[in-house]
Amino acid sequence: MDLSRRDLLALGGLTLSGAALAPSVGRAATPKRGGAFRFRGYTPPHFDPHLTASYTTMINLSFTHGRLLKHKAGPTVKPGTFEYEGDLAEFFSHQDDTTYVFRLRKGVRWHPKPPVNGREMTAEDVRYTFDRFMTIKGNANRHMMKSLAKVDAIDKYTVKFTLSEPDAWFLDSLSNPMALCIVAPEAVEKFGDLKKPEAVIGTGPWMLEGHQSKVRTVWVRHPDYFVKGLPYIDRVEGIDFPDPAARLAAFITGQIDAGPEFPGMMIRQHDFDVVKAKRPQTRFVRFPSNVMTHIGMRTDKPPFNDIRVRKAMSLALDRKAISAATAPLGVVKNPPVPAALTAWAIPFDQLGEGAKYHEPNPKEARRLLKEAGHGNGFATTLDYATYGSQELIDAVQMAVKFFKDVGIEVTVNEKPYAAYFATAYQGKYEGLMMGPQFPALDPYNFLAQYLPGEPKNQSHVNDPALTDMILNSGRTLDEKKRRQQVWEIQKHIAKQVYYLRLDSGIYYAALDPALQEFGPNLGYDYGGRLMAAWWDK
Amino acid sequence: MLRKYALKRLLVAVPSLLIASVIVFSLARLIPGDVVTLMMEENQYAQDLDEMRAKLGLDRPIYAQYVEWMGRIARGDLGQSLYTGKPVLRELAWRLPVSLELGAVALVFAVLIGIPIGVVAAVRQDTLRDYVARSGAILGLSVPGFWLGTLVVVLPAIYFGWSPPIEFTRLDDDPWRHVAQFLLPGFLLGVASAASIMRLTRTQLLEVLRQDYVRTAWSKGLAEPRVVLKHSLKNALIPVVTVLGIQIAQILSGTVIFESIFGLPGMGRFLFDAITERDYPVIQGINLVIVGTIVMVNLVVDVAYAWLDPRIRY
Numbered sequence A: 001m002d003l004s005r006r007d008l009l010a011l012g013g014l015t016l017s018g019a020a021l022a023p024s025v026g027r028a029a030t031p032k033r034g035g036a037f038r039f040r041g042y043t044p045p046h047f048d049p050h051l052t053a054s055y056t057t058m059i060n061l062s063f064t065h066g067r068l069l070k071h072k073a074g075p076t077v078k079p080g081t082f083e084y085e086g087d088l089a090e091f092f093s094h095q096d097d098t099t100y101v102f103r104l105r106k107g108v109r110w111h112p113k114p115p116v117n118g119r120e121m122t123a124e125d126v127r128y129t130f131d132r133f134m135t136i137k138g139n140a141n142r143h144m145m146k147s148l149a150k151v152d153a154i155d156k157y158t159v160k161f162t163l164s165e166p167d168a169w170f171l172d173s174l175s176n177p178m179a180l181c182i183v184a185p186e187a188v189e190k191f192g193d194l195k196k197p198e199a200v201i202g203t204g205p206w207m208l209e210g211h212q213s214k215v216r217t218v219w220v221r222h223p224d225y226f227v228k229g230l231p232y233i234d235r236v237e238g239i240d241f242p243d244p245a246a247r248l249a250a251f252i253t254g255q256i257d258a259g260p261e262f263p264g265m266m267i268r269q270h271d272f273d274v275v276k277a278k279r280p281q282t283r284f285v286r287f288p289s290n291v292m293t294h295i296g297m298r299t300d301k302p303p304f305n306d307i308r309v310r311k312a313m314s315l316a317l318d319r320k321a322i323s324a325a326t327a328p329l330g331v332v333k334n335p336p337v338p339a340a341l342t343a344w345a346i347p348f349d350q351l352g353e354g355a356k357y358h359e360p361n362p363k364e365a366r367r368l369l370k371e372a373g374h375g376n377g378f379a380t381t382l383d384y385a386t387y388g389s390q391e392l393i394d395a396v397q398m399a400v401k402f403f404k405d406v407g408i409e410v411t412v413n414e415k416p417y418a419a420y421f422a423t424a425y426q427g428k429y430e431g432l433m434m435g436p437q438f439p440a441l442d443p444y445n446f447l448a449q450y451l452p453g454e455p456k457n458q459s460h461v462n463d464p465a466l467t468d469m470i471l472n473s474g475r476t477l478d479e480k481k482r483r484q485q486v487w488e489i490q491k492h493i494a495k496q497v498y499y500l501r502l503d504s505g506i507y508y509a510a511l512d513p514a515l516q517e518f519g520p521n522l523g524y525d526y527g528g529r530l531m532a533a534w535w536d537k
Numbered sequence B: 001m002l003r004k005y006a007l008k009r010l011l012v013a014v015p016s017l018l019i020a021s022v023i024v025f026s027l028a029r030l031i032p033g034d035v036v037t038l039m040m041e042e043n044q045y046a047q048d049l050d051e052m053r054a055k056l057g058l059d060r061p062i063y064a065q066y067v068e069w070m071g072r073i074a075r076g077d078l079g080q081s082l083y084t085g086k087p088v089l090r091e092l093a094w095r096l097p098v099s100l101e102l103g104a105v106a107l108v109f110a111v112l113i114g115i116p117i118g119v120v121a122a123v124r125q126d127t128l129r130d131y132v133a134r135s136g137a138i139l140g141l142s143v144p145g146f147w148l149g150t151l152v153v154v155l156p157a158i159y160f161g162w163s164p165p166i167e168f169t170r171l172d173d174d175p176w177r178h179v180a181q182f183l184l185p186g187f188l189l190g191v192a193s194a195a196s197i198m199r200l201t202r203t204q205l206l207e208v209l210r211q212d213y214v215r216t217a218w219s220k221g222l223a224e225p226r227v228v229l230k231h232s233l234k235n236a237l238i239p240v241v242t243v244l245g246i247q248i249a250q251i252l253s254g255t256v257i258f259e260s261i262f263g264l265p266g267m268g269r270f271l272f273d274a275i276t277e278r279d280y281p282v283i284q285g286i287n288l289v290i291v292g293t294i295v296m297v298n299l300v301v302d303v304a305y306a307w308l309d310p311r312i313r314y
Helices: A005-012 A055-064 A123-135 A170-175 A185-191 A244-252 A269-278 A307-316 A319-326 A352-358 A362-371 A390-405 A417-422 A444-450 A464-475 A479-496 A526-530 B002-030 B035-040 B046-056 B062-074 B088-123 B128-142 B145-160 B175-209 B212-219 B224-261 B267-277 B280-308
Strands: A036-040 A069-071 A084-086 A089-096 A099-104 A148-155 A158-163 A206-212 A216-221 A235-239 A283-288 A293-297 A378-384 A408-414 A432-436 A499-501 A504-511
Touching (some): A055 A206, A055 A216, A069 A170, A084 A170, A099 A123, A244 A269, A244 B145, A269 B145, A293 A307, A293 A390, A307 A352, A307 A362, A307 A390, A307 A499, A319 A390, A352 A479, A378 A390, A390 A408, A390 A432, A417 B035, A444 A464, A444 A479, A464 A479, B002 B062, B035 B046, B062 B280, B088 B128, B088 B224, B088 B267, B145 B175, B145 B224, B212 B224, B224 B267, B224 B280, B267 B280
Parallel strands (some): A036 A235
Antiparallel strands (some): A089 A099, A099 A158, A148 A158, A216 A235, A283 A504, A293 A432, A293 A499
């Protein structure tokens, strides 16, 4: 089932940009305090946000740590939109293109745990955090702050960020629930790093009470959280269920309160009927996934350096058939920025000339191949990893079949996940590669796939005009203007057919109906989304 | 004589363990994909990768890493997880008991199911009971454990709104719940082993029942239970004891699947995650423990075999 533009807007909505930094709180008239929220938890490798790229660490820390900015959350927020608001910062000023000054909230207290013991958070803590983030060896997320030159604590509540060049995505990075939470210097000093559960001391709405690796993680309410009255839920438990069948059973039987699949408390599409029948009161929220699977091509080598071949490849694919087989409950068509990121993805019907390469046309594909000197077709390879997903295996098999239909013989190299990650994911392959891409919340991560030198540039794109367009958009601070630039970039990319993008499935978030003021969304901010939620039971 | 034999077997175990250490160390590194690549996920910036490899000591020659690892082993240190930074030995110390509990429960079920059914099948050879027992054994051997485990968890949830315990409970939190959570996975894990044990028990007992001394026992007018259980079964069980050693290895490998399905934080799941993450010290440490356990179990089995059957001397 394809979704129309109207459907997509209804699912995701368009974001409203703004700089208001007041934290959003529950709007319900009579929120009740108390109760426990149980969800499918994740055992992190450790808890130091500066020493891992693992989302499991970030999900756990989203309950315990604050950031300068955060994404708005709640049932009124359209999934797929990431408008930022103040978290630990109550105000910021933008002095020039490279200087941001943040005014911190007063009275923000660290968790009452040694060695920090609930002291007030200050600008010095923010400076310390970003210094550590930039200088610690082995920080896989350092590139997020690549434009940051220095951070100064001006006074107890004021922090100045100086960038080396204008970076339009800087505030998006700060609000991203990935690695940029504020940490306590005393915890690092006492424990050497922040890996141990005892070192999990933040300013967030919940405090880590206990962590049993591969079993469960428990958080309890932070009594001095700076937003008065929040959080409403006293206790949060993350149960680590490694097996998908066990996770489904846990949700059906009410052992957990929300859908168990990553990232937004979802269920799998093929479990929908079972869940609907066995837990009929479940509240479902549908929204497009930002996981986009694509086929990369060695555009730096023949035959894929010929745009006619790339167009033929795209026209050979019947994406609708692949979607029908792999995501029967609905998909969205992806422009170069996934449709799920509704604020930045160009509406598909405005993609221009490039849109036509999304529709199957084997006859035209054969004609283009003949024109490119491949009238008898050619042979190539496709590297991929299964990711443990039958849907992905099916999609690969169907793609190979469609290519064969126009005369392209594809030999599939199935690789173990780690080997795939070390090779094809980084552009080390011969002909084609296929796989899902990192589900980022901002468009830059997707546009970086077209920049020479970027590890995500799997198709080896080297298009100077496109590079300029992408870099320019990163320097354009006016959001409206930047959005227009990002749309133009997507039109250009679509015409050049650097990657063959598949459609993304629709997520089904599944929630206990008694959970109020909770809105699911993409991304790792589980704690941020739960902060104002409460139980009506 | 028995002591000398046991000592000889112990000496043979030492080179076995040394060879195993080389295999365990090198095989982990032969799996395609690099631990640092996986750690950095999609942020594959070359400088960061090199920095991380140096930090973890993975930029040194492999023989240097092996020598250092063996030095640590000699001091009773299995190293630290590359991912968590936690000592492998400490991690194993609380995971190993979970796997051992599961393995022990499985072994108990395997023996309790396998031997009695094997005896009945032998004593009632070519009757309906024998056919049913043998068919059951074939089924037990052929049904994949992961499929059975998944069905046991999912079907009751769908049809009765109930599922067996899939959330781990520690012994000190709730002793009864702790024991109960091992029963179902232990039973399922024991079924395949029970099938092997049943078939072997049946075959061996049939052979013993045809021996002259058993015929003599029958002719003396002894009751069937006495002939079968006292005079025949002990001798028939000697090869079964050997197979039990092999079954322990099989059960240990089977824990990987059942620990994942039933949410048990044991060694099998730890190993599975470590292989996925290419966490070399953990893979090496667990495998060394498994190899060591199997070598020791085989040693005990060999000695027990010699003790049970005085004719055996190598």
